[in-house]
Amino acid sequence: MRDLNLAEVITALEMQQRETNCVALSFDERFQRVVDYLYQEKYNARIQRLIQLSKFRLPKAEKNDNYYDGRGLIRNAIQELATNQFMHSRTNVISQGFTGSGKTFLACALGKQACKQQVRTRYVRLPDLLRNMTKQRLQEKPICGC
Incomplete structure (x- = not known):
């Protein structure tokens, strides 16, 4: 065995x-x-x-651990996002807010919920994403022989 x-x-x-x-x-x-x-x-x-x-920044983040009061978060909206229906409808989720408002925690909790539904995810911060995109574009070679 x-x-x-x-x-x-x-x-x-x-x-x-x-x-x-x-x-x-x-x-x-x-x-x-x-x-x-x-x-x-x-x-x-x-x-x-x-x-x-x-590669979540907060791998222990759970949607149920989110503190809703005083942060302006709507519990029903977060729970709906945790169903990952937005992925099936090809809708993006963008979170914005002040430092310490819970954006990273929320992103990691939603990503972890997606993993539980056997969806591959990747946590990437915007500055890292932009740097990688620029690096990728610089490495691309022109198609024509100009």
Whole structure:
């Protein structure tokens, strides 16, 4: 199982052996538990990998941890953004505000929510984005032989 990268199956079987109530379960029920455990472990690992690849400035940001009062944030609007429906309708989200108003936290929380929905994301600050775009344009070669 380890050679097949299925160490989670071994863990699930060991957990079943320790549980006394699993002895009374049928093979199908025990197998279903193993499959469920394997799926959840693989899903969690994928989400963690997506979060790491996103390079969030605040990787522990969660949409539910956002402080709404006194910041002018509308709770319903934030919760709607967290559904990521704006991505399906190809709508952009632009946040602006004073220093310390929570723009970075909000961006990281929304990005992390997208990762949980298995969407690849990348946290990039505007100055870094502009620098990379300029660098890319300078490296491009003209198409014609002028």
